[in-house]
Amino acid sequence: MATQNTRKLARAMLTPSVVILFVWMIVPLVLTLWYSFQSYNLLNPVNNGWAGFSNYYYFLTDPSFTEAFVNTLVLTISVLAITVIGGIFLALLLDQHIVGQGIVRILVISPFFIMPTVAALVWKNMLMDPNYGIFAWLATRLGFAPIAWLQDYPLFSIILIVAWQWLPFATLIIFTALQSLDEERKEAASMDGAGAINLFFYIVLPHLARAITVVILIETIFLLGVFAEILVTTGGGPGFASTNIAYLVYHQALLDYDVGGASAGGVVAVILANIVAFFLVRIVGKNLDA
Amino acid sequence: MARAVSPRRKWSFTVLAWIVALLLFFPILWTILTSFKTEGDAILFPPAFLPPHWTLENFVEVQDRSNYFKHFFNSVVISIGSTLLGLVITVPAAWSMAFSPTKRTKDILMWMLSTKMMPAVGVLVPIYLIFKSLNLLDSLFGLTIILMLINLPIMVWMLYTYFREIPVDILEASRMDGAVLWKEIVYVLLPMAIPGIASTMLLNIILAWNEAFWTLNLTAANAAPLTAFIASYSSPEGLFWAKLSAASTLAIAPILVIGWFSQKQLVRGMTFGAVK
Known part of the structure; x- marks a missing residue:
């Protein structure tokens, strides 16, 4: 069926996407690399030139x-743990x-559709505010002193906000996978005398493996780059207590105007993400062989 | 489904599920309720659950003070614009890979997926500088292009998984009947491809509407979509909860509704077809 002509046509149809994506990948990346070896500050345009590895240093x-770096790891792994474990329970x-059930599902999935700046500001103000927030009210009702969440536990607060946004996603994916599990297989197993716990670990969890892998992959892509939630709540502070790598690079680039330093940071971020990607894409690639 | 469930079990799970669901939904519900309160009622302590004095004033003031609908319009333009532009580029690509796969098709798909792993901060500096020199900073056009680019891999993947399900045999049949290529595409394939394309559109609009890295970094007063406009409420002097809530409610409402109707497509699109 594939004649010479259709093959040519197929290639012509594919080319624009590949070329555009390739250019989008390569050009900025090469520029970032180039800048990362330059001493280049937008505030100090005189002092330009080759900087060697000093930006990296x-x-x-x-x-x-x-x-x-530690914050990025803590944020990513904590949110992954909360959303995957919570997602399994919620899906079950x-x-x-x-x-x-339909309405419950709609309520559960909703936080995923809330834009990051809205989610973060609503949590920061109406929930976590130590004077008027809902959490402060709950704390006083229970006889505790209200907590200044974002001042005293900035990273933990951001983890809570981001986990709230991603828990619905994990739940929805795992729930969808759960529904394709054969009811008969479960019944057969329980007739063989398998208890609920065994049923979960030997039948349900293996069935969910693929969905959980995908959840981890997708969430990792987004979690390594958490940005808006930090920008509008803590601004990375106090100090650098809630700064992740994405925010640190932004800080150097657009607040300190240090093009060279920010580019070096960008390259480091790319390398770190690639180490993660190397493993993740491999796993997903294997899973997608269908 | 035929399993007999004791009513006690059913009701206890029902209660538990509703409690969890309402807790997760609470911040959204609270935002909507607060948007109808006066500023004074918004910071009552202990909080008043329902607005003591219902008012629409916040919505009016958000519009009067900061030209809300300009930002709303910006969001509409960039999310629909980037989606349509993306479709023009990705539909042929996905089509080609689904119907004339080669040995390298899988590699190309995996490569596209891997480009999503590139962190945005890795290219923030050059993109910012390029935009600056081309006068694209704070422009809807520039932002539309960027959003199209970052979602390109997801669009290709999603379309590909839909197109691959279209039975190719049907082509052979129509060819037997003597249909020419364009007729084949218009009358046979396109009707079967429409649902996939529509789903891809919906998911992409959701992603573009909520994108909050490039929209925050590449816009200022002029082209700021809602994500960036809402961020301006983070400054301490902007702490008017009722107005923040009004602005937020309008910003999340359209996508919330679209999202509710596209849960299935969301699962498929966001998992690159691995979970259906």
Whole structure:
């Protein structure tokens, strides 16, 4: 069926996407690399020139980098843990015979559609505000002193906000996978005398493996780049307590106007993401062989 | 589904599920309720659940003070614009890979997926400088292009998984009947491809509407979409909760409704077809 002509046509149809994506990948990346070896500050245009590895040296040896690196890991792994474990429980719950399941599902999925700046500001003000927020009110009702969440536990607060946004996503994906699990297989297993716990670990969880892998992949892509939530709540502070690598690079670029330093940071971020991607894409690629 | 469920079990799970769902939904509900309160009622302590004095004033003031609908319009333009532009580029690509796959098709798809792993901060500096020198900073056109680019891989993937399900045999049949290529496409394939394209559009509009890295970094007063406009409420002097809530309610409402209707497509699109 594939004649010479259709093959040519097929290639012509594919080319624009590939070329555009390739250019979008390569040109900025090469420029970032180039700038990362330049001393180039928008505020100090005179002092330009080749900088060697000094941008990298300053970026990597600055204590803020270590802190941001650790924060990135903590943020990503915590949110992954909360959303995957919570998502499994919620999906199992939604899979029961419950009244009004459709509406419950809509309520659960909704936070995923809230834009990051709205989510973060609503949590920061109306929920977490130590004077008038809902959490402060709950704390006083329970006899505790209200907590200044974003001042005292900035990273934890951001983890809560981001987990709230992504828990629905994990739930929805895992729930969808759960629904394709054969009811008969579950029944057969329970007739063989398998208890609920065994049923979960030997039948349900293996069935969900693929969905969970995908959830981890997709969430990691987005979680490594969490930005708006930090920008509008803590601004990365106090100090660098809630700064992740994405925010650190932004800070150097658009607040300090240090093009060279920010580019070095950008390259470091790309390398770190690629290490993660190397493993993740491999796993997903294997899973997608269908 | 035929399993007999004891009513007790059913009702206890129902209650539990509703409690969890309402807790998760609460911040949204609270935002909507607060948008109808006066500023004074918004910061009552203990909080008043329902607005003691219902008012629409916040919506009016948000518009009067900051030309809200300009930003709303910006969001509409960039999310629909980037989606349509993206479709023009990705539909042929996905079509080609689904119907004339080669040995390299899978590699190309994996490569496209891997480009999504590139962190935005890795290219923030050059994009910012390029935009600056081309006068594209704070322009709807520039932002539309960027949003199209970042969602390109997801669009190709999603369309590909839909197109691949169209049975190719049907082509052979129509060819037997003597249909020419363009007729084949218009009368046979296109009707079967429409649902996939529509789903891809919806998901892409959602993603573009909520995108909050490039929209925040590349816009100022002029082209700021809602994500960036709402961010301006983070300054301490902007802490008017009722107005923040009004602005937020309008910003999330359209996407919330679209999202509710496209849960299935969302699962498929966001998992690159791996979970259906």
